[in-house]
Amino acid sequence: MTIREATVENPLRLAVLISGSGSGMEALLRHQESKPCLHETTLVVSNVADVSGLAKAVAHNVKTMTIELEAAISDAKERRETHESAIMTALEQHNIEAVILSGYMRILSPLFVRAWKGRLLNIHPSLLPKYPGAHAHRDALADGATVTGCTVHLVDEGVDTGPILAQSQLEIHPNDDEESLSERVKELEHKLYPQVIDSYAENPPNHADDTD
Secondary structure, three states: OOOOOOOOOOOEEEEEEEOOOOHHHHHHHHHHHHOOOOEEEEEEEEOOOOOHHHHHHHHOOOOEEEOOOOOOOOOHHHHHHHHHHHHHHHHHHOOOOEEEEOOOOOOOOHHHHHHOOOOEEEEEOOOOOOOOOOOHHHHHHHOOOOEEEEEEEEOOOOOOOOOEEEEEEEEOOOOOOHHHHHHHHHHHHHHHHHHHHHHHHHOOOOOOOOOO
16 A cells, blocks of 8 residues: 655654553654654554553643453454454554554564555664564674664564664673663664654655555
């Protein structure tokens, strides 16, 4: 699906999916408030109730929703499909045009990814293709890496394998541990992600010709 041409008067409508503190989401909201933008966050969805990211979104006057997994559904596949169906319904109801993953700790199914192909962005705390997955900082330190960073990419059916849009890097200090490295990489993320979303809204990739 092709993203329409956005304007400051009619910005691209974004939903941000979170699972926790929402620090990256808040950085995006502050960026959007700081200048005329071609995009606006109109919905924040968390898969975990009562996380601080929801309160941060409310403080910025953004609509929030909590859509949790249905614990009463015993079948894992059915539980996942029901959960993602509820999210997609919410996105449709709010006329969302692109989805921003920001600290969202669930892997989306191929069905969801295909439905939002070209309109689904993620930021990962490593210089992909190095150190994909949930433990990027641990893996970088264990590998003896001297440089790491963050990567903004489009999401495909793999894990952190989608087309790379931009990267930012920093040196790993000899005394870094997972916590200190995470905090320094977050600073990069909070700068890079809004800038990439600016570029995406101005020149979105065209996936209209994809046939898979």
